[in-house]
Amino acid sequence: MKSMDTPIKARYSQLYSRIGFAHEYRPNGKEEVLFILEHHWGSLGLELDKKNFTDNEEVARITNGNFRLIHRLFSQIKSRMKVN
Numbered sequence: 001m002k003s004m005d006t007p008i009k010a011r012y013s014q015l016y017s018r019i020g021f022a023h024e025y026r027p028n029g030k031e032e033v034l035f036i037l038e039h040h041w042g043s044l045g046l047e048l049d050k051k052n053f054t055d056n057e058e059v060a061r062i063t064n065g066n067f068r069l070i071h072r073l074f075s076q077i078k079s080r081m082k083v084n
Contacts, residue, residue, distance in 0.1 A: 027065030036067065040074040044081065 028036065037056055041048040048055070063069035 025067075028067060028070075029065065030060065033060045033063075033065055033070070036070055040070070044074070044078060 034050075034056060037059060038048050059070065059073065063073060
């Protein structure tokens with residue numbers, strides 16, 4: 001496959017660099033999601049109630065532990081809080 005690799009790199013270097021460095025990340029575990037939630041709740045000026053797990057479980061279920069989705073969810077919450 002080396003012979004196929006070289007012409008692709010030469011002709012489509014930008015495309016190859018974007019595809020060549022794609023990484024697959026595993027979903028975050030429960031402890032990692034809790035840590036991320038504590039950080040984001042604190043940045044909103046709210047306190048995360050560790051005894052009430054419904055918020056934590058719901059966010060973990062919606063995002064499936066995906067950091068990018070958690071970050072997007074909290075950026076939307078922050079913008080809604082500014083409006084209201």
